[in-house]
Amino acid sequence: MASHDARRVDASDGHAVVVGASIAGLLAGRVLADTFAEVTVLDRDPLPDERIVRRGVPQANHVHALLEPGRVILEDLFPGYGDELREAGGLVIDGSTQLDLYQQGDFLADAEKRLPFYCASRPLFEQITRRRVAGHERITLRGECHVTDYVADGGGAGDSRDGVRVTGVEIAADAGETTLDADLVVDATGRTSRTPDWLRRHGYRAPETETVGVDLAYSTVAVERRPSEAQGYLIVPSPPVTRGGTAVPVEGDRWIVTVFGRHGDHPPGDSEGLKAFAASLPTPEIRDLLEERSWVTDEVRQYPFPASKRRYYEDLGRFPDGLLVTGDAIASFNPIYGQGMSVAALDALALHHALAGGRGDLGPRFFELASETLDVVWQMTVGSDFAYSQTDGEKPRGTDLRNRYLSWVVDAAHADSYVAERFVRVLRLEESPSALLRPGVLWRVAAAAIGR
Numbered sequence: 001m002a003s004h005d006a007r008r009v010d011a012s013d014g015h016a017v018v019v020g021a022s023i024a025g026l027l028a029g030r031v032l033a034d035t036f037a038e039v040t041v042l043d044r045d046p047l048p049d050e051r052i053v054r055r056g057v058p059q060a061n062h063v064h065a066l067l068e069p070g071r072v073i074l075e076d077l078f079p080g081y082g083d084e085l086r087e088a089g090g091l092v093i094d095g096s097t098q099l100d101l102y103q104q105g106d107f108l109a110d111a112e113k114r115l116p117f118y119c120a121s122r123p124l125f126e127q128i129t130r131r132r133v134a135g136h137e138r139i140t141l142r143g144e145c146h147v148t149d150y151v152a153d154g155g156g157a158g159d160s161r162d163g164v165r166v167t168g169v170e171i172a173a174d175a176g177e178t179t180l181d182a183d184l185v186v187d188a189t190g191r192t193s194r195t196p197d198w199l200r201r202h203g204y205r206a207p208e209t210e211t212v213g214v215d216l217a218y219s220t221v222a223v224e225r226r227p228s229e230a231q232g233y234l235i236v237p238s239p240p241v242t243r244g245g246t247a248v249p250v251e252g253d254r255w256i257v258t259v260f261g262r263h264g265d266h267p268p269g270d271s272e273g274l275k276a277f278a279a280s281l282p283t284p285e286i287r288d289l290l291e292e293r294s295w296v297t298d299e300v301r302q303y304p305f306p307a308s309k310r311r312y313y314e315d316l317g318r319f320p321d322g323l324l325v326t327g328d329a330i331a332s333f334n335p336i337y338g339q340g341m342s343v344a345a346l347d348a349l350a351l352h353h354a355l356a357g358g359r360g361d362l363g364p365r366f367f368e369l370a371s372e373t374l375d376v377v378w379q380m381t382v383g384s385d386f387a388y389s390q391t392d393g394e395k396p397r398g399t400d401l402r403n404r405y406l407s408w409v410v411d412a413a414h415a416d417s418y419v420a421e422r423f424v425r426v427l428r429l430e431e432s433p434s435a436l437l438r439p440g441v442l443w444r445v446a447a448a449a450i451g452r
């Protein structure tokens with residue numbers, strides 16, 4: 001998708017309201033401010049200018065990797081984002097030589113080129129993004145505003161010409177219930193979005209929802225890091241092994257260390273159990289961090305993630321005017337692949353391009369554009385998950401064949417820098433999976449397979 005270019009979006013009238021001030025809502029708010037005179041981003045949580053784990057985003061306790069599209073779009077929307085991250089103690093490391101990726105029995109070779117990778121806690125990513133959005137002259141951020149309903153005109157059943165138009169939101173705030181008028185409402189409320197129910201209640205079809213069960217759980221702590229240390233680790237399990245882990249250097253001279261297990265192999269919530277779980281991983285790096293470094297947090301934070309979920313809004317023939325849905329509210333992915341924030345950023349970019357085409361029929365045009373990326377990411381995620389026979393859901397056609405080829409790619413990437421770089425760039429959502437089928441990769445993968 002082409003980069004953000006504010007000159008492609010003209011006009012500056014109307015009021016847009018975004019419900020949810022997490023990553024997807026903040027980024028949607030920023031691109032809406034190119035064309036709406038006024039944008040209000042609401043959240044039911046307080047929104048202080050602090051680095052906090054908000055109640056509405058409990059996943060913020062856990063490792064959050066920012067993949068390449070997220071990094072690039074954040075830099076485009078907020079120039080100097082990386083500098084600000086570094087000033088706050090975040091790191092920009094080489095996502096190859098400084099991020100050791102273990103998969104299928106060995107570490108991957110270093111890539112030939114440098115792959116910039118921002119390392120920060122999720123609260124820091126959110127704080128910088130929130131601060132930049134709050135500083136925009138057309139955007140107002142409002143915390144402690146629980147949106148209870150959309151306000152709508154017209155419609156019910158019938159075709160799109162006499163359908164419903166969303167004209168605002170109902171808010172339960174401290175001061176009592178109020179209404180906020182809007183020309184456009186964007187639902188960025190995450191996985192638990194209630195838009196599908198609302199559509200049903202107003203005579204529309206709800207989107208088909210696909211779930212792919214992985215029965216995953218995370219356990220996370222932070223440990224001390226010497227300022228000179230900037231190495232990250234990612235241990236990816238391959239069937240039949242169900243457990244893995246990661247450690248990412250972040251601000252505050254800490255590593256955030258997360259271990260995870262899928263298909264019911266959940267890591268424990270006590271410190272000794274956590275260390276024992278880490279000791280069962282195939283390489284010692286994460287175990288050593290947990291054993292040898294002081295823990296900055298004494299509480300082990302846990303997070304269960306039962307299933308990836310995708311709602312196919314692009315397949316709805318009719319959709320109310322004045323309403324959009326973005327981020328996890330459309331699709332939320334198995335978090336071990338680190339895609340959610342980057343997909344939210346790609347959704348914002350799709351919204352920017354949809355707005356460049358005017359405001360008419362915005363919903364269907366936006367969903368169609370967003371689905372182009374979602375299709376690719378969804379297939380990567382659930383494809384990898386279906387390498388496990390325990391994964392629950394509809395396996396996309398061709399998955400077994402793709403997974404067999406991918407396992408050859410990984411084997412070749414243990415020793416071949418060129419293949420390793422292509423593979424890592426695909427994981428980072430920087431190149432399409434088809435990059436792994438280019439002749440230069442194919443013959444190296446075949447040569448490695450023959451040589452074994």
Ligand SMILES: Cc1cc2nc3c(=O)[nH]c(=O)nc-3n(C[C@H](O)[C@H](O)[C@H](O)COP(=O)(O)OP(=O)(O)OC[C@H]3O[C@@H](n4cnc5c(N)ncnc54)[C@H](O)[C@@H]3O)c2cc1C
Nearest residue numbers: 020022024044056059064065147190327328335338340341
């Ligand atoms: C354990 C875990 C680890 C993850 N790791 C990564 C990772 O490594 N990399 C990555 O990119 N992504 C990761 N993700 C995904 C990432 O957290 C999300 O994709 C990202 O936050 C974008 O989500 P969102 O903004 O759409 O929704 P959310 O982050 O869920 O935010 C929804 C917001 O809406 C607000 N809200 C909800 N209802 C209302 C209402 N009625 N009124 C007002 N406000 C409301 C909430 O308070 C919240 O602020 C992970 C997720 C989990 C669960």
